[in-house]
Structure formats: C-alpha cells, structure tokens
Amino acid sequence: MDFSRNIIITGGAGFIGSHVVRRFVTRYPSYRIINVDKLTYAGNLANLKDIEDSPNYVFEKADICDFDRMLDLMRRYNVDGIIHLAAESHVDRSIKDPFTFARTNVMGTLSLLQAAKSVWEPSGWTGPEGQECRFYHISTDEVYGALELTHPEGVKSEISAHEVYGDTFFTEDTKYQPHSPYSASKASSDHFVRAFHDTYGMPVIVTNCSNNYGPYQFPEKLIPLFINNIRHHKPLPVYGKGENVRDWLYVEDHASAIDLIFHKGKVAETYNIGGFNEWKNIDIIKVLIKTVDRLLGHPEGYSLDLITYVTDRKGHDLRYAIDSTKLHKELGWTPSLQFEEGIEKTVRWYLEHQDWMDNVTSGDYMKYYDEMYRS
Numbered sequence: 001m002d003f004s005r006n007i008i009i010t011g012g013a014g015f016i017g018s019h020v021v022r023r024f025v026t027r028y029p030s031y032r033i034i035n036v037d038k039l040t041y042a043g044n045l046a047n048l049k050d051i052e053d054s055p056n057y058v059f060e061k062a063d064i065c066d067f068d069r070m071l072d073l074m075r076r077y078n079v080d081g082i083i084h085l086a087a088e089s090h091v092d093r094s095i096k097d098p099f100t101f102a103r104t105n106v107m108g109t110l111s112l113l114q115a116a117k118s119v120w121e122p123s124g125w126t127g128p129e130g131q132e133c134r135f136y137h138i139s140t141d142e143v144y145g146a147l148e149l150t151h152p153e154g155v156k157s158e159i160s161a162h163e164v165y166g167d168t169f170f171t172e173d174t175k176y177q178p179h180s181p182y183s184a185s186k187a188s189s190d191h192f193v194r195a196f197h198d199t200y201g202m203p204v205i206v207t208n209c210s211n212n213y214g215p216y217q218f219p220e221k222l223i224p225l226f227i228n229n230i231r232h233h234k235p236l237p238v239y240g241k242g243e244n245v246r247d248w249l250y251v252e253d254h255a256s257a258i259d260l261i262f263h264k265g266k267v268a269e270t271y272n273i274g275g276f277n278e279w280k281n282i283d284i285i286k287v288l289i290k291t292v293d294r295l296l297g298h299p300e301g302y303s304l305d306l307i308t309y310v311t312d313r314k315g316h317d318l319r320y321a322i323d324s325t326k327l328h329k330e331l332g333w334t335p336s337l338q339f340e341e342g343i344e345k346t347v348r349w350y351l352e353h354q355d356w357m358d359n360v361t362s363g364d365y366m367k368y369y370d371e372m373y374r375s
C-alpha cells in the first residue's frame with residue numbers, strides 16, 4: 001500500500017505518545033505511522049492494543065541514541081515527518097540519575113536530528129512526494145523555570161478561566177531557566193532542535209506543554225499514583241506543604257494540539273500549550289480523594305487521613321503557568337474539556353482498568369511483549 005506520508009512518532013508506547021499514535025493512526029489512514037520506542041520501564045505496548053493491528057501502524061523497538069538505527073529507519077520507511085516524544089520524563093528519577101536523562105533527552109534528540117538531516121538535507125528538506133519535511137519536538141513548560149506564588153490563596157484573572165496564583169505566566173519569550181536535571185536536559189534538546197533550523201535550515205517546530213493527565217500515565221506521576229493509593233487505602237506522599245502549583249491539561253487535548261501544530265504550525269516557531277488551569281497540589285489531591293471515595297461508595301472524607309506530608313522534592317519548582325494565547329490566536333486551538341470533566345473521566349478510567357494498573361505496578365507488563373520485542 002502506498003502511503004501519503006510516513007511519520008515517525010518516537011516514544012509512542014509511553015503516556016502522551018500512545019495518545020498521539022492512536023489519534024494519527026485512526027484519523028489519517030493514508031499516513032503510515034512508525035512508532036519508534038525503546039520500551040523502557042515507561043513504555044508499554046498494551047497502551048496501544050486497540051490499534052496495533054491497523055494496516056497503517058508499524059512498531060519498531062529502537063533506542064533513539066542509536067544513530068545507525070535511526071538512519072536506517074528514516075531510509076527504509078521514506079520518512080518525511082518526525083514527532084519526537086521519546087524521553088526520560090520523571091523529575092524525581094532525574095534527581096537520582098541525571099546521566100540517563102542527558103543520554104536520552106540530549107544525545108538521543110541529537111542522534112535523531114542528525115539522522116533526519118542526513119536524509120532530508122540532500123533532497124532540499126522535501127519528502128518523496130515533494131511535501132515539506134518536518135521535525136516536531138515535544139517539550140515541556142519546565143524549561144522556563146519556576147514562577148512566583150504572589151497569590152497563595154488564588155485570585156480571579158482576565159487571562160484565565162480559573163483562579164491564578166501569580167501575576168506572571170510562561171510565554172514563548174520567557175527566558176529558559178531550568179532547575180532540575182530533567183528540565184535542563186529538555187532545555188538542551190530544545191536548543192539543539194532550534195540550532196538545526198538556524199544552522200542547516202531544517203524545518204522544525206518546538207512546543208512546550210504544561211502537566212498532562214489522563215489514561216495510561218505511568219503511576220509514578222502524581223495523579224495515577226494517588227488514585228491507585230486511594231483505591232488501596234495507602235498513604236499519599238505530599239511533597240513539602242503541598243502548595244506547589246501546576247497547570248493541568250487533559251492528555252487528549254495535548255494530542256489535538258500536536259495534530260493541529262504538526263499540520264498547520266509555522267516552521268521555526270515555538271508554541272506554548274496549556275489550558276489556563278492552575279491547581280495547588282493539595283487542592284488537586286482533595287479533588288482526587290473526593291472523586292475516588294464517591295465512585296467507590298465510601299463516605300465523603302473517608303480517605304482524607306491518607307494525606308501524609310513528606311520531605312520536599314529537591315529544588316521543587318513552586319509554580320508553573322502556561323500562557324497559550326499564541327496557539328489560540330494563530331491556530332484557533334482550545335482545550336475541549338473542563339478540568340472537572342477531565343478528572344472525573346480520568347479517575348473512572350483508572351478504576352475501571354485495574355488490570356492495566358496491576359500489570360504496570362507489578363511489572364508484569366514488562367513481560368507482556370518480551371518474546372516479541374524485549375531483549
């Protein structure tokens with residue numbers, strides 16, 4: 001079968017990547033989607049079970065740091081687009097093991113860029129059908145550092161439908177000031193991507209998104225970890241005083257923004273993606289407790305005593321808040337879900353997919369595709 005486009009999505013077996021792969025495979029049957037993933041602890045092909053037999057989907061187990069392999073995949077599949085999500089993504093792990101983050105996030109991105117350049121530059125950055133090639137790098141708001149918490153109790157603001165906790169927001173012009181080894185490695189990868197545009201003329205786009213939540217997130221991250229702990233009546237480890245603020249976006253809304261930007265975004269531009277939806281950790285934790293307790297038939301307040309304040313994360317960023325006005329004004333994107341709706345949907349999903357959670361928390365999913373893919 002001839003495909004109109006051949007697109008590599010890296011990290012497609014992870015949380016956000018699996019939503020992006022599913023969206024592209026189902027919405028664009030004429031595109032061939034090549035999911036390139038190393039299957040680290042965070043990669044789980046069970047996340048894509050529903051689409052794995054689609055005729056326009058291919059899985060390639062590969063490490064993005066393996067330049068020869070990336071080059072071979074680029075050539076073998078006539079790739080004309082890359083959506084790059086593969087990364088080490090958990091801040092706490094980066095504090096314990098920064099080398100792995102530099103290797104995958106910096107050197108892995110560079111290896112992919114160099115492979116794409118080797119194939120695309122000689123053809124004037126166009127694919128076999130004359131379409132412009134595109135390297136789309138998915139990054140994070142954490143590269144901008146941390147914002148002030150000037151309104152600890154929250155205030156109404158013109159910029160946001162929700163309460164906000166400070167007077168400033170991350171825009172596309174905010175200076176990079178990463179604090180954790182994770183955000184430093186993502187910042188470095190962003191710089192390399194832009195350098196490939198400025199130096200060689202590679203058609204690149206970078207987006208920086210706020211915290212995602214939704215189905216298939218690895219339960220080391222706040223929301224799935226806490227839902228699972230509440231279900232099993234286990235302690236909820238709140239870092240510091242629980243007053244840090246994060247800006248939450250439903251993962252399918254991030255996938256819809258990626259789809260729009262991949263097709264309509266301007267080359268060499270940066271777009272911030274976020275839902276103007278700031279929450280203090282402790283408030284979101286109370287919403288999770290209330291929702292899980294209600295859905296499991298427990299009386300209101302039943303799980304509140306699980307809240308356990310623990311030693312703060314080292315260098316814990318106080319507040320993230322994304323201003324995504326540019327994306328809204330230039331490309332017309334808005335999130336489809338209100339937070340209350342998104343969180344209800346998410347909690348229900350985890351409670352209804354206890355088998356998925358058990359597989360992940362027991363490590364059994366690592367064996368699931370062992371014979372086929374893992375070495």
Ligand code: NAD
Nearest residue numbers: 011013014015016038039040042043063064086087089212
């Ligand atoms: P994740 O940890 O759930 O998934 C990462 C995926 O990358 C996994 O499938 C893993 O196997 C794969 N991978 C890791 N190292 C690899 C390597 N060397 N070669 C090939 N594959 C490798 O991550 P996520 O939360 O889905 O994040 C995806 C991307 O989005 C990351 O680049 C992250 O920085 C960015 N991001 C995440 C969020 C968020 O809230 N989760 C927000 C903004 C941006």
Ligand code: DAU
Nearest residue numbers: 089090091140141142210211220221222237238239244281
């Ligand atoms: O902002 C985007 C980023 O969001 C992404 O780039 C990262 O890949 C993603 O992991 C996420 O980073 P955070 O550090 O914000 O997410 P995490 O779920 O680890 O933590 C959310 C907040 O909750 C943070 O302030 C730390 C706190 N926390 C987290 C955990 C796991 C706790 O209080 N207790 C916990 O056990």
